[in-house]
Amino acid sequence: MSEPGSKGGRGGRGKSRSGGRGRGRGGNRPRNRRKGGVKSNVDSENNNSSKLSDEDVMISFMKFLRVDQDEEANAIFSEYSNDRKLFVVKVREYLERKGTTSDKEDQINVQFRNHDASKSNSPKPTRNRENDATEPSTVENTQNNNVHVSPTGKSNQKQLEEMVNNLNIAGPQSQSLPRTMPLPPGLSVIPQTPPPTPILQKDIRTPSSGPSFSSTMIHNSPAVPSSMIPTAPGIPLPTLPIAPKPVSQNIPSTPQAPLQPAQPLPVETPAKVLPKWQPKRLNTRLQDQPGRILSNNISANVEGIPHLSLGPRQELTAIWELPLSYLRERTMRKIKEEQEKLEDASLSQKTPENLTIRDALRTLTVGLFRRGCVENGSSHAIIAKEIVPSADREQQQEEYHFEINQQTGTIWGRVPFFTPRTPGNIVLRLYFEDEPIVTLATGQYISVVVTWQDLDQTLRFILSNFKSKRGSTNFSSIHSLAAVLEQYKVPIHHQKSHGMDGAGRAAWGGICESRKIVDSCRDDYFKKKVKLDNELENLEKMKKELDAREEIEKSDLENEEGSREENSEKEDQEMKDWQEKMNTLMGERASNERKWKEIQSAFASVLKGIVRNRDATFLLKPDIVKKLELEHALWCPLVEQFASNPFQYDNDKNINYPYPITDTHLKMCYESRRLMQQEVLGFEVKTNPLMPSSYLEKDGICANLSVAMEKFYKENYGKNAELVHRQKAQVRELAEKSVTSCAAFPPNTRVVIFGSSANGFGSPKSDLDMCLQVPPGMISPEQGVEAMTELAKELEKAGMINVDTCRLTARIPVIKFDCRVNIDGNENLVECDISMQNPLACINTALLHSYSTTSAELRVLAAIVKHWAKRRNINDPSHHTLSSYGYIIMILHFLTIHTPSPNGGIVTIFTHPPPCPMLPNLQWVDHRCLQNLNLPYTEWQQKPSNQYTTMIHPTETSYKVNTSFLRINDKTVHTAVRQRIEIGGTKTPAVGYLLAAFFKYYAFHFDYKKHVVSLNAISRSGLVEREAKAEFDGWKLFGQSLAIEDPFEEFYDVAHVLKSGSFQRTRREFALAYSKIVQKMSSGQAMGSADDLLEYICEEYEEQV
Secondary structure (H helix, E strand, O other): OOOOOOOOOOOOOOOOOOOOOOOOOOHHHHOOOOOOOOOOHHHHHHHOOOOHHHHHHHHHHHHHHHHHHHHHHHHHHHHHOOOOOHHHHHHHHHHHHOOOOOOOOOHHOHHOOHHHHHHHHOOOOOOOOOHOEEEEOOOOOOOOEEEEEEOOOEEEOHHHHHHHOOOOOOOOHHHHOOOOOOOOOOOOOOOOOOOOOOOOOOOOOOOOOOOOOOOOOOOOOOOOHHOOOOOOOOOOOOOOOOOOOOOOHOOOOOOOOOHHHOOOOHHHHHHHHOOOOOOEEEEEOOHHOOOEEOOEEEEOOOOOOOEEEEEOEEEEEEEEEEEEHHHHHHHHHHHHHHHHHHHHHHOOOOOOOOOOOHHHHHHEEEEEOOOOOOOOOOOOOOEEEOOOHHHHHHHOOOOOOEEEEEOOOEEEEEEEEOOOOOOOEEEEEEEEEEEEEOOOEOOOOEEEEEOHHHHHHHHHHHHHHHHHHOOOOOOOHHHHHHHHHHHHOOEEEOOOOOOHHHHHHHHHHHHHHHHHHHHHHHHHHHHHHHHHHHHHHHHHHHHHHHHHHHHHHHHOOOOOOHHHHHHHHHHHHHHHHHHHHHHHHHHHHHHHHHHHHHHHHHHHHHHHHHHOOOHHHHHHHHHHHHHHHHHHHHEOOOOOEEEOOOOOOOOOEEEEOOOOOHHHHHHHHHHHHHHHHHHHHHOOOOOOOOOHHHHHOOOHHHHOOOOOHHHHHHHHOOOOOOOHHHHHHHHHHHHHHHHHHOOOOOOOEEEEEHHOOOOOOOOOOOEEEEEEEOOOOOHHHHHHHHHHHHHHHHHHHOOEEEEEEEEOOOOEEEEEEEEEEEEOOOEEEEEEEEOOOOOOHHHHHHHHHHHHHHHHHHHHHHHHHHHHHHOOOOOHHHOOOOOHHHHHHHHHHHHEEEEEEEOEOOOOOOOOOOOOOOEEEEOOEHHHHHOOOOOOOEEOOOOOOOOOOEEOOOOOOOOEEOOOOOOOHHHHHHHHHHHHOOOOOOOOOHHHHHHHHHHHHHHHHOOOOOOOEOOOOOOEOOOOOOOHHHHHHHOOOOOOOOOOOOOOEEEEEEEEOOOOOHHHHHHHHHHHHHHHHHHHHHHOOOOOOOHHHHHHHOOOOOOOO
């Protein structure tokens, strides 16, 4: 009965009308059934009850491996786990020796041993078979030619059945296909009863905006001629994008005709070398998906608003729709692929004369997933249900309801589900089980929320998961417990009742089980740490021996030349072996540290849920809550570990907490945490808020810091700014002359400046980035490399220095060179980059330039943050730290989600809806509120999108970029924006206070596990969630790291260069900078000057040895 945290457990089984179950983790496992119950898929396979599926084999084996700690099981896992097929064979042999069969369900079904008990307690919804055959409430039959067919396919209109009985799925083209051609895997032949179902017409498209369910329907009807599928007049039907064909290696297949023993094995062609990385899912974005899914009649949208909010074990109906043209194209492609495979193997197999709609729908699956789940497929789903069951499951499960929409040329249906028992966000997906990499449709996400009515049952379910899934790997139950404790609320009229006793006992039991898992992980962590430390010591000794041997052989000059070469090759091989062992060891050490930190972080979230929930005392006793508060005070998110407990332990290694607990005991925990921080981080972390005197008084620390920041900006950015601007303009003119003289480029090719030199955030020392704007369609990407090569020669002729063409083969070709310029006797060497066809970079530059002209505080703040990052050595992407562009996006995000407060500080726009944030979001601000200042500050409900604001991505041609934003390119617009900022009457705080608040926000307030730094964070929808980016863009969901969404290339993570260690160090630098400010503020120490204060914050980083 386990339900893993982010992937979910079994969830609702959602039985079909015949009682068949969907597939998923646990969906097809054998269960103890009453007499007359439906057999499991495993029992029915090949009518052999002793043969287990691979999934059941693994579940049974895990019991011996994890629970019984069997030595033979551990040996099999260690030796064969890298080869999956051989591993399954060895596990089957092992289970046969142990006597495990499908009849021994107590061994196979370890995780689901309490299924029958929970099932008997849950209400069973009644079904009306007649209602199941009708359309949903939103569907109305307005046509008279509807044909209704029973789920078995028997039509009530005999004449139509006879007319179309012999039509096939491929239409006229199928006559040319050889009859010996086999069907692809999963498209097996069905009997002649029921009759064949509709022909899939070619070139039928449906509007991408969604299905029109009010048109003519056919319930599992026979085949229909093309003349009977009209197109709705007056409704534009744009061409639907067909999902890209995945690589053949990604489509699991089984040969239809086995090789004969007497035949020689065919010579296989060498397999294509696959790239190192492949996406887990394709078509993750809604606009790329050919179909769509409604979740309880609510369609999906990019923003996720509105989303469904359901309780545990509530009914959920998925209504799916898919174009018939897509089904037909896929079916023909699968047949062709199977034909090619059998031709290569010199095999043949007879193809049936008719392919029906049911054959095309086989393996089409609706799956219920945890939002952001990396892959599709029944093994990753909470539960997955096939629309038409596969051939080996036809006897156990009837097909789900589906219909043909003749007007739009689509097929649609519905599948019932139940929500999972534990809280979290879930989503419905449509895909083919034999081609799970292609996502056909994604539904609106659903939030499973536990209310006080469901609290008792949910906590008992989680506690049963703890007890049924022993070991140190039960992270999911800890996360589920934390989510429940964080979100539950007790209504006022139930706060005085005593109906929470059962839930309280279950909650306390879950907390105790969580602590046991932490203790088990601690033991495993230290055991492995000792082992790895010993291995590291041995490797260091080996390295010293290799170095000593190398020195001896270098000094030995009497050896012959051949002998020296032979020894050199041997030494190189030994050094490679040593390096490989060292890399493996370092990876194991990092994995061991990461696992230990993750389990501590999970348990800290449980404590946080209790401590910060005001209703915790209604669930647990007050003295227990106080003890948990002491334990939570030992947690440090920067170090990601607990400090040592200052209280004594008894003989059973249990902590003897004092009673009663006072503030003195809480201070003892804080002191223990402070000492740990000082030891690990090297400084004392200060989380105190800034005192009003620091930013309200003229001689406060923030006021002094503001003076120093403005002075720094004037000296480094304002001084010689005009001269630098003239120098770069001269370089641009010289480069454009070289382009004009180059015959490889067409006339009217322009050179424009982009990047830091043009966006308003660059310093005089910034490199000069230039881009060639070529007339559309004049140069292809292949010709671009040749043209850039010719341009490099022209630049050398023009006197450019150090012309570098090594990056001409990159995604965007770039030439690097230096240009010497002399203006008014000031000679300078300017480092330059010039690229071709980089329009998004120019648009991005225009957006940042508009922001920079809006606020002087923004320019000063950005200059100081960039200076601080460079001084602290966290501003070099080549060393896995963040780029300057990334810090600019972080600053813009910070300013666009905060607004000034009446007390002189700032608050977020999500908790206090503002008249206007400190910096209006130029991509979302409604232009009408700028034209009329009497209107309140408003944002677009949806970004404006038209032919002028939409462009095709230059390299990702399937991606459309929305380039809409408010361009501040004249004085009128600038004045309107400034008036809108100042109309609230609350003055923006000084830039020194903004710097301190910026450091504090990213050190302590921003939740890196849940949210993404993005300019799409607006007051209506809140912060952008990491789950949403994982669902639609395939971003990493687990772990704790910084993620930054690009303003235009929203699929691109600007912070992808950061590794775990560099992210932790960057966050610690934020905390250190804020702690320095608070330290000077609280100590009352007078700095020598304002410049000394800024220098203290941005002091040079010294690498610790």
